[in-house]
Amino acid sequence: MPPETPKYRAPALDKGLDILELLAKATHPLSIAEISDGVGRSRGEIFRMLQVLEERDYIARADGDGAYSITPRLFRLGMEQPPVRNLVETAMPVMHRLADEIDQSCHLVVPSQEQIVVIARVDPPGETGLVVRVGHRRPISHSASGYVLLAWQTDETRERWFGMMLEHEPTLKRARIEATIKQIREAGLATIPSEVVDGVTDLSAPVIEGNHAVCALTVPFIERRGARLDMKRTSRALVAAAASVSRELSHGAPGTSMV
Template sequence: MDRQYLERDPLSKRFRLSTTFLTLGLPQVGDVSLVEEALPVMRDLRDETRETVQLGLRVRDEGVIIEQVSGLHPLRIAVDIGLRFPLHNNAPGKMLLAWLNASELKETLERIPLTQDTPRTITDPKALQQECDQVRQRGYATDYAEADEGIHCISAPILGQEQQLIAVLWVSAPSKRLPKGMFASVGKQVRQSAEEISRRLIQ
C-alpha cells in the first residue's frame, strides 16, 4: 500500500492528504475541502450506477487515488486510497493528460513509460495525443480494458473557477456490467457529477 501522500486523521481514523502531498504545487480551491465536497456527489453517483466511484489527482507523472466509494455489487472494483496509477492506460489518467497544454502533453508522453498492459493499451504517442483531443471534445474519457483485462472505467474533469483541472472523477466496473454500448450514457452521468462537484468548489 502506498501511503506517501496520505496521513491518518487521529479522530476520524480516515486517511487525508499529507503535508507532503499538499506542498507539490497542486491546484488550490481556497479553504474548501475537495474530498468533503466530492463525497456526497460520489455517493449519489454510486447509487445511480451501483458501481465503484473514485476521485484522483495528478502528482508529477502519475495519478493518485484520494477517495473511493465502493460499489453495491458483491463483485466490485476496490483499491487502496493512495494508490498511484499511470497516465496512459486508463480513463482518469487520459483525462489528466488531456488537460495539459500541447507542449506539456508532448513532453510528458516522451518522458513516461507507455507500457503495453493489454492488447488495447494505446502506446503510440501520436495516437494518445489524438485520444486526448477527443477526450477534451467529448467531456469524458474511457478505458476499454486498457489497463486490466475485464475492467472498464469512465472519467470526467473537476474544474476550478478558471476552468483549470483540479481533480478527476470516475466510475470503474467489470466490463460485463459496463459494456462499450453504455459508455455514452454513463459518461454523461459521470460528467454531470463532476460538474456538480466543480460548482460546489467554486460557489
C-alpha cells in the first residue's frame, strides 16, 4: 500500500525538522549548499529557516560565518523529560560511588533509534582516565553499551531495533551480533575492546526495569600500574552498581522506561 498522506501539513515546520535531522546525522558542519542538497530545497527556501534556528540556538556556526552544526539544545530539552531526569537523578549517586571505588570514569547510555547516546557521566577521581562526553552517539552495533541494550530487550523490541540498524548498515552481520549478545547475557555484562581507543576495554552492564534494560552503565576500563582494582574486580563492582540502580528504579516512580 502507498504511504498514508498526512492529514495536515506545516511546510515551515517540515523544513526546519528536515534541517535539524540532517545536521544531527552529519559528522561535520555543513555549508548552506550542503544543507540545500541534503534536504532537497533551494538556498532561498532554507535561508530564513537557518537564521531562525540559529537565533533560537538550535544550530550554530563555529566562527559565526561558516558551516552549520547542531547545538546541544535539543539534547537538553530531551533531558528534561521526566523519565530521563528520573533515570539520571537515580543513577548519579551510584555512579559517583562506583567511580570512587574503581578509580575509573563511568557513563550512562540509552538507546536512540539505531544509536546509543550518553546522557550522564562521572569523571575518574584520579588524574588518569578516559571520559566520554554527554551527548556522544554511536551506532548500537559498534558499542559495548549497544550490545548490552540489545541483549536485555524483549524479542519484539530487539527485532524492531535490528530493522533500524540494518536500514542504516545493510552489511551488518546479524548472526555475529546475536551470538555476541547471547554470550553477554550469560556473562551478565559486556567486555569488549574499544573500537575507538587502543588499550581500553569497554565494560557495560544493564540497568533493568521490568523485563528489559532501560539503559547501560559503562566503564571505559584502562589498565594502569598500581591500580586498586583489576578488570575482573572492576566488572563485579560495575554489575553491582547497575543492579543497585535497577533496584532503586523498581522502587521509584513508575514510567521511567526509555524503550
